[in-house]
Structure formats: structure tokens, C-alpha cells
Amino acid sequence: MSTVTGSTGLLHNESIPSNRKKIIVLGSGPNRIGQGIEFDYCCVHGLMAIKESGYEAIMVNCNPETVSTDFDIADKLYFEPVFWEHLWEIIELEQPEGVIVQLGGQTALKLAKKLVEKGVKIIGTSFDSMDIAEDRGRFSDLLRDLEIPYPQYGTAYDVDEAIEVANRVGYPVLVRPSYVLGGQRMRIVINDDEVEKAVISLLKHIPGNKILIDHFLDRCQEAEVDAIFDGENFHVMGVMEHIEPAGIHSGDSNAVLPAFNLTPLEVTTLEYYSEKIARALDIRGLINIQFAIKDGTVYVIEANPRASRTTPFIAKAYGIPYLNIATKVMLGEKKLTDFTFEKKLDGFAIKEPVFSFNKFPGVNKELGPEMKSTGEAIRFVKDLRDPYFRKLYKERSMNLSK
Template identity: 80%
Template sequence: MSNTISSNESIPSSKKKIIVLGSGPNRIGQGIEFDYCCVHGLLAIKESGYEAIMVNCNPETVSTDFDIADKLYFEPVFWENIKEIIDLEKPEGVIVQLGGQTALKLAKNLTEYGVKIIGTSFDNMDIAEDRGRFSDLLKELEIPYPEYGSAFTADEAIEVANKVGYPVLVRPSYVLGGQKMKIVLNDEDLETAVVDLLNFIPGNHILIDHFLERCQEAEIDAIYDGESFCIMGSMEHIEPAGIHSGDSNSVLPAFNLTPLELDTMAIYAEKIAKALNIQGLINIQYAIKDGKVYVIEANPRASRTTPFISKAYQVPFLNIATKVMLGSAKIKDFKIERKLEGFAIKEPVFSFNKFPKVNKELGPEMKSTGEAIRFIKDLRDPYFRTLVRERSMLLS
């Protein structure tokens, strides 16, 4: 009979601590963008006088470098691991807004365990994530949104789809990178899509939204501190609706939307941020058709475009947002000066050369693995004009 000897190399300090949850390994549907968010969040935590603790398991990220956080736990971002770290470190709270959907999905466990979520509360984040609750909120705020319904079986899904009208967008709830999202045109295709989805995620809550065809997509990233609302940037997608925002070329600032449409987007964004009592970051996706602005979804966290906007405008928005979450600063405490001559284009990066047999057709399920920035002086730029021509061909 052997004796089991346990040891612990992590000795907690007496300092006040904040834990940041990362996004886990890079994969299709989630690239490296959230690492930028975590790194700048950690630096802001240090500047605010806390011990910054990072939890992530990706050796390719900067956030897992030994000299970025005060302490690094190189562990999978799973609840079992997080719980043990919390029991040992006893932090002031945990930040889930910087690690994408992976971190956000742990907010419920943290709240039920009695751990403080730094920034927006779990219940308010859940309103944004739950399509039914979010649509009820939009209705209350008198903000247009596509007709929707939810189901747990194929028969229920067909009933909902016939009520909201084809084409419909079918998706599971609480997913990363639009996994298993499909646009379907009839009952037969819908049944196939739902059965496939339920085999992939048994018991999942299925969301069915009326799909707005031939419309323009746009998005806003913003910060709210309970008093002031700051739009980091308004972006317009070049690709038509139906292609995941992570796979779309996005132009900053918007290039083809009217001042009224942009103003409407801003008004809706502020209404939603206030109603959700956002403390920190929020990303809102829009569809614009025949001059009418619809809200598609809201993400109460850093989005993959947050680093893009920060770099394009040369403004440390992640530093600002993290200090807002911590309550150590307000938006009014910062002098925000955007520096961008011309336009910045967010270009999706694909890895199809490594996966030659993968279907390369773009749709609502994200297939990119990252993004790059291209700066152009004006809209006469040949690269931009080529993208616009390609979009016209898709719509013709």
C-alpha cells in the first residue's frame, strides 16, 4: 500500500485579487482576439491595485506568458478547475467579459457558488443570451427585432417556423461561433437541421428567428458605466446578411449607412445597455432593411471586434472597460481621442489550407480562425471596391 503525497506550489498572497477567465484553446469559431482583451484587462487590474490572476490553457497566447499576470494558472477553463482556484485564492471577484463565450458560460456556476462577477451581473447577461428574455426586453423598449420562437423538438420547430415565416435561422442557445446555425427554407430542411442539432447538443433549447433577406448588417461595440455611454465604434459589414459576423469584412467607420440609421443604432444600443445595467462592455448586432434598423442580438462582453477598434482608433478601450468593471474609474475620467485617417477594414483569416476537405462556403456558422486589419485612405481603394463588387455578385 503506497502513501499518496500531495503538494501545492501555489501560495496565496494577502493582496486583494481579481481572476480573469480566458477563452481556452484557439479553434474554428474563436480566434486569438480575446487574448488581446485578457492581456489589457490584466494590466488594468494591476494598475487598479489588485493582484491579477489569469486562468487559461493556451500556450500560444500572450496572456499565458509568465510576466503578464501576477499569477498564472495554466488550466482548462472548466468549472471544476475554476472552483478549486477560487477556493484557494478567495478573490474579490472574477471577470468573464474578456474571454469570449467560453468564459461567459461559467457565469452561472460562479453566481450559484457565491462568487462575485466583476461588471455586469449574471442575470443581466442571461437576458441578453436568452433569446426569449431578450426579445421580451426589446419589445418593452419598442426596438424592432426579427420575429422569433423557440422549441425543444422538430415538431415544435416546424410549428414556430410556419408562424414566423420562412426563411428562418435555426440555432442552439449559448453557442460559440454560431455552431450548428443554419438558414432553412422549408419544413423538410428544418426537420433535418433540428435533428442534427439535437444529436450534437441533446436537450438544447432551439431558437428559430425569421431571417431578414437582402439586408445590410452592422454592429456597435460600446462601454457603459451606469452613468455614461461610450460607443467605441460603429462597423458595417460588406458581406450580406446570413454570413457570420466573424467571417465578414467589417468597415470602420460605417461607409454606406445613412446618418439616421447610424443615429438609430446608437439610440438602441444605449437603451439596451441601460436596461441590462451593463457594467463594462457590450456588442450589438443589427440588420438594416428598407431603412429600418432591427436588433439581431446583444453580447454582454468583449467581442472579436473590440481589439480591432482599439487598434484602429489607437484608444485603450479594454483598459478603460476593465477599470469601469472594477469600479475604479468612470468613462468621464478618460480623454478619448480617436485617431484614424480614412477607414479600417477587419479581414477574416481562414485556415482552409490546413483543412482541405472542409466546406469553404460561408454562412451563419463561423469558419474563420482570426482577423487582420487593412487600412485604406478612402472608398476608391481598389481592394475595397473589389470586396463591394463581390458582395454585389452575391446579391444578384
């Protein structure tokens, strides 16, 4: 909390709460591999929407390099680590109407459980819906009930269980934990020895975490959908097709908006499955869903019930204030039918991952399911004959042929 030392040597609080209705927005903390500056854009536009809706906007973040921590963006800024101990003190003082966790990436989302346990209202999607999406086992069960294809999977808590599951679903498999940042500790493995090493490493760094073992869909196309749902109406912000093949983390992949090589049926299926999932999870606000397409079948890999790192990219590419709209939907102030969506993109937009390997010379530069990029850039091309796009696609073809 913000405290100063008085003449008596005792600490007193310098933050005086107002009588206005307040909404707290949780930021993403320091920029790091797996979570970067993209979420600052989300928080800034969320704060603007909160103020436009008549609430006092309170920002909690601790990164001096972000716009969300500028003195004139929020009505009140708490420059504090995005940790539970700090957040709870702020909540006790400010007594907000609720807290928004959808705009600060995985760091903010991981605090949702403690908020619910303390009786604090989460603005937007409920914690239970978030937990279904984040818990790999529960989410796969939901997909089964919705009759949506997904890779065969199983869950485990130790090495022996993991090896048994891996043999049942078939190698290669993707070994991954729940509630992690940027694909942390995810590994693609091809035999029992590699499963053992991956699980031991995972449990060493994340003790007690439930381990999900997925059959890995090799040599397939990846795509993702970002969307908004208000409880009644569903809107697809964008369908992005990855240039890199499956197995590379979405944050490390070049991606093209709109999709360039998927069939109309595949794109329609992506959007159809996305809406089914959003309705089943009762999303209020943002959702990002990752897909794999192989032999004409669309498989769902995962869903993120929050702003993704590509949400700002799509908003900028199409020239639509999607984060402002989504925040007002979360607050219950607006429905999607209150807005018009005119996409202004002429041609294609390509998301380029930004890497900082020159600052970490000893780091393994090989890309995989664990994210290694530190940001992203955007490039606009008029058509697919553009030399830059042709070079990227040629490299993809070479990778697939290996």
C-alpha cells in the first residue's frame, strides 16, 4: 500500500478512497518472456472504457515502461507488484464494485481464484468458467460433451501415471501443466524416457500441478480465433492463420489476418466451434481459441478466457476499438448490438514475433511449444504475392518437409 512516515515515525496511508463506484484493473506486471507489452494496450483501453462508463478506474501494475502506469491514464494508480498480498490490501481500502482480470494476461487471471474465495466480484466471465478453460482436463471434457474434435488426452500427477497415459493416447505427446504463462514447461516427447524427464522437470518447478498428456497432432496447420460474447450475441474479431506448423507456440509464430490458406468450410467451422465454446462457458467479454487443422478436420487445442496477445494486433489491423467494446460488455453497460463493426483492413496483416536472443546469448534458440519471443510487430501487405510473405511461406514449406 502507499504509506509515508509521519513526524512521529508511525506509518499512515496516503491513499484516500473516494465515494465513487470503482473498478480495479489488474495489469500483467513486468514484461518478460511469455507475457509482454501487448497486455498494456488492453489495460489502457479497458481503463478508458471504465471511465466512459462512469466508474472510477483504478490500475494495479508495477511496470514503469508501460502506458497503463502513466499518471494520467487511470483515475488512481497503485504502483504495486501484481501479487495477492498487495492486491488484497488495496481491495480492503477501496471496496471496488469488482475486479477485471481479463486484460492483464495470465498473471492477472491466476489471481481469480483468491478473489472468489474472498468474496470479491470478478467483472466479466465467472471464475468457474475460467477454471474450466484453464484446467486442461475439465476443458477436454467440455469439448467431448459439445462433440467438438480435440486431441486424445489424459491427466496424471506422477511419472508412472504420465507414462501410462502417453502409451494410451499414442506418441508423440505434448506434456503440459495447467495455469502457466507462455507455455511454460510444455514439451513434445516421443518415448517413455522423455516423458519421465519432462514430468520430473515439471513437478520440480511446479509442484503438485496436474499434468495433461495430449496426443500431438504432427504436421498440421494452426489457427486461432479472437472473439467477444455478451451472453446473447457472438462476434468474431478475427481469424488468424499461423505460418509456422503446429508445435511452435502461438506467441512465436508468424500469423496472417485474415486466414489465407484455409478453405471457407474450415473457417466457418472455426467460427462455429468458437461460438459453441463461448456459449458453453458463458463468456462475458473476451475469448481466444487455438485450433489445429489436419486432413480437413478442425481440432480445438485450448481456449483462453481473456484478452490474448493478438487482441491488440487485430484491433489495430482492423481499426476497431475492440478492447473498449469488450470492457463495456464485461461491465454489462453495453451489448454487442450497440456497436457497428467496420473492418478497414486492405489486404493482409502479418503478426511478426520479436525475439531478444542477442541479449541472452546462451539461450537455446530452437522454437517449440514453450514461448521464447518478447513481443510482436505488425506488417501490412497488399496481397499474397508480397515478397515478404512469399519468403515466410517458403520457410514454412521447408520446415514441413523435414
